[in-house]
Amino acid sequence: MNARFPDDSKPVIAILTTSDRERKFCGNRSNFRDIIRTGKELGYLVYVVTVRDLKLESRIVNGYVPAPVGKLWHRIPLPLPQIIYNRIPTREEEEKGPVARKIAQCLEHQDIVLYNPYFFNKWSLFEWLKGSRATSRHVPHTKRLRSSRTLASMLKNHDSLYLKPENGKAGKGIMRLNYRGDAVLPYRLQIQGLKKNLTYKAASLDRLWTRIEKEKGDDLYIVQQAIELATHRGRPFDLRVLLQKNGRGGWGVTGIGARLAGVRSITTHVPRGGSIEEPRNMLEGTFGSEKTAAILRSVPTTALLVARQIERASEYALGEMSMDLGVDKNGGLWFFEANSRPMKFDEPAIRKLSLERIFQYSQHLALQSKLETPSRK
Incomplete structure (x- = not known):
């Protein structure tokens, strides 16, 4: 199966992800299908490429495109992209050596523009x-959570605090601390689980800190005023x-x-x-x-x-x-x-415009790239 080469006036766009032994590549397949379908409707060649398959020294790379019907994806030779839409799925993947090196190489590449290179901390x-x-x-008033002294200092000004992992996602690992000075057990820590919350009450800051350390493990946390x-x-x-x-x-x-x-x-x-x-x-x-x-x-x-x-x-x-x-x-x-790396919005009008904007901005990036280097082929 061969892909057509696009009109020179429109950039080739690749959705960057990581490989998966069983599923070929990681990421939200329905989202990728929507992006590729929208691109096709607007006249763009767009495909999924893994970090492993993105050979920057080659003019042709192996990428994935969905079959016209069904759920199959075909791995086919495609032109090297000019624009890379970064959808590396997790921080853990992003921090792996081969992935970090490939992102760095893309950022240095004279013929490729990659945007949104990293997750936020x-x-x-x-x-x-x-x-x-x-x-x-x-x-909100925010500090890095380094010790129980950080909590004590924040509780002087705020009776309610949130404890959040610096690199958390979708609410995972978030805790809420409420302080009531008139209670027998003044410290009340709500720990968010997948299905239900657990509440831990403590009489002293030391006991509370022992529990917080157990919950957060080696993860870095911030502590923040609850609004x-x-x-x-x-x-x-x-x-x-x-x-x-x-x-x-x-x-x-x-x-x-x-x-x-x-x-x-x-x-x-x-x-x-x-x-x-x-x-x-x-x-x-x-x-x-x-x-x-x-x-x-x-x-x-x-x-x-x-x-x-x-x-x-x-x-x-x-x-x-x-x-x-x-x-x-x-x-x-x-x-x-x-x-x-925003998750897709389910509201139909937002979803439609969000897909179109990927291509509007990609076109802008390609035009800027040509203006900056007019001699580039």
Whole structure:
């Protein structure tokens, strides 16, 4: 089976992932199919390539394309890509020697543009955002969790804290600590599991710290002021914003979704019992229509400020990110998280535009690349 070579005016785009012994390659196959289908409709050659198969010294590489029907994928010879859409699935894979070296080689390659090279680290994100006056006011008080002294110092100002792994994903490893000075067991630690939460109570900070150390193991953690979020049906919610660069190379808000925390869950993540909701409906139940309209106007402005600061401070070439913004009881916005490999948004309108923007931005990158090196063949 041979692939056609594309029109020279449109770049060849590869979705980069890692190989898998049984499944050929890792990653969300339905997402990859959607991307390839959209690319085909827009006249682009796009395929999946593994780090192992991406031979940068060759003009032809082996890539994967889906069969026209069914679930099969074909491995076929394809032209070396000009644009690489990075979908390495996990931090663990990204940090392996061969993967890290290939990403570094792509970043140095004169004929290839790879964007979103690395996952974000939570501590780095908050440090970057504290570096700008415009974004620092949206950042909860945050410290690196080094010892029980860090907790003691944070508890002087905040009765409720979140403990989060620096390199966590989808809410895994998050704990919530509440302090009630008048209680016999004043420290109450909620530990989020896959199916249910466990609550541990302690009389002293030393006993509490022993349990926290057991839970976190060798993982690096941050400790953060818990923001009192607005609620819907008695449960907290946050806003999920998808930002992508457009055909002019500028940041734009592709869509805004909302996630409602599951019953007794300490986060809004869907795998942990959270649900997808319509932002306006939830906000209006708490704030009324006029205040909701003002909040929804401020969300894109805030998200764009944050995205630009992250890109500036990270010094990476970024093309997309998802962002979690909390809304407090007064309607104020707080930054909680950004992800450089956004999971797909299920809202149909957001999903459609998000797929199209991958190609709009890829076209922009290819054009910029030609302008910078006019002699390049």
